[in-house]
Amino acid sequence: EAQVTQNPRYLITVTGKKLTVTCSQNMNHEYMSWYRQDPGLGLRQIYYSMNVEVTDKGDVPEGYKVSRKEKRNFPLILESPSPNQTSLYFCASSPQGVSGGYTFGSGTRLTVV
C-alpha cells in the first residue's frame, strides 16, 4: 500500500530532551515536507526537501532540523524541544513538486512539558 509512515503517533517529552520523529514513504517520491498544525492557524510548512541531500526552510523552521540521506526517509529533529513546539506534525510526500498533490502521513501529536 502506498503510504507515508510517521512514528511515533503520540509523544510526550520534557523541555530540552532531543527527539526525532521519523517519516518514511514507499512511493519513490522526490518531494517531502514537514508541516505543523495548530488550532486556528491551519498547517504551516517547517522544512521541505526536493531530493536527496537537498533541503530548505519553510515558514516556521526555528527549533527544527531535518536530513534527507535517502529518498524514502525524511526525519524531523528537535534538538532542544520547548513547550511552544507542542503541536500536531505531519510529514507529506509528492512525486514532483506540488501539482501532483501531497500524500500525508497520519500525524504525530507531540507534547512538550
Next chain:
Amino acid sequence: AQSVTQLGSHVSVSEGALVLLRCNYSSSVPPYLFWYVQYPNQGLQLLLKYTSAATLVKGINGFEAEFKKSETSFHLTKPSAHMSDAAEYFCAVSERENQGGKLIFGQGTELSVKP
C-alpha cells in the same frame, strides 16, 4: 504573498442538504488549488485539485469545486451531504512555479452533518 481564506470555521448542514465550503485565495499568478479533508485522528487526504485543465474539478466522495479566476475563489460543493462527510476541510494554494513545493493552507472549516 499568497494567502487562503476559508469563510466560516464551522459549517453545519442536515443530511441530504447541499454542502458549500468557501475558499478565496490571493496569488499573483494563476495558482494550483487543492481541497483536503481530515477525519478525526487522521492525516489529510486529497479530495481534488485544480492545476490547469477544466475549471470545474470533480473529486472523490461526490465533491467538486469550481475555479473562478475573476472571483479568486475555489469553493467546494457536494449536492447531498452524508453523515460520513463530517470532518475538517482545508483549502490550499501553491504558485505554479514554486520550487519549494509549499502549500499555503487556509485555517480549515469543520463540517458537521445533522441527521
